[in-house]
Amino acid sequence: MTTLINKPKKFALYYYDSCPYCAFTRQSINELGQAKNIELRNIQLQPEYRTELIKNGGKAQVPCLRIDNVNGESEWLYESDDIIKYLQCA
Numbered sequence: 001m002t003t004l005i006n007k008p009k010k011f012a013l014y015y016y017d018s019c020p021y022c023a024f025t026r027q028s029i030n031e032l033g034q035a036k037n038i039e040l041r042n043i044q045l046q047p048e049y050r051t052e053l054i055k056n057g058g059k060a061q062v063p064c065l066r067i068d069n070v071n072g073e074s075e076w077l078y079e080s081d082d083i084i085k086y087l088q089c090a
């Protein structure tokens, strides 16, 4: 049984427009009806997003899904396939 403590607090997708993996991930997010739940963070338009992606996620690769849990911890999920699989179950 899912409890409130296991539910993500919020999601943010780090991406940029010319990245094909990002485009595919965003298309899948739309098809899953998850777009309203995921803040988009363009790392080329806002360099501070790139800085926090590298600092906290560990590398500049996009797409990356940031998952902020209710306990205050964040997870940084790389790889478009893994992001889409995760969101299919979220």
Ligand SMILES: N[C@@H](CCC(=O)N[C@@H](CS)C(=O)NCC(=O)O)C(=O)O
Pocket: 018, 019, 020, 021, 022, 059, 060, 061, 062, 063, 078, 079, 080, 081
């Ligand atoms: N296997 C990855 C590939 C992602 C990828 O290659 N992203 C490129 C942009 S299209 C990138 O961020 N390159 C910069 C880097 O890896 O630091 C995925 O499916 O998400």
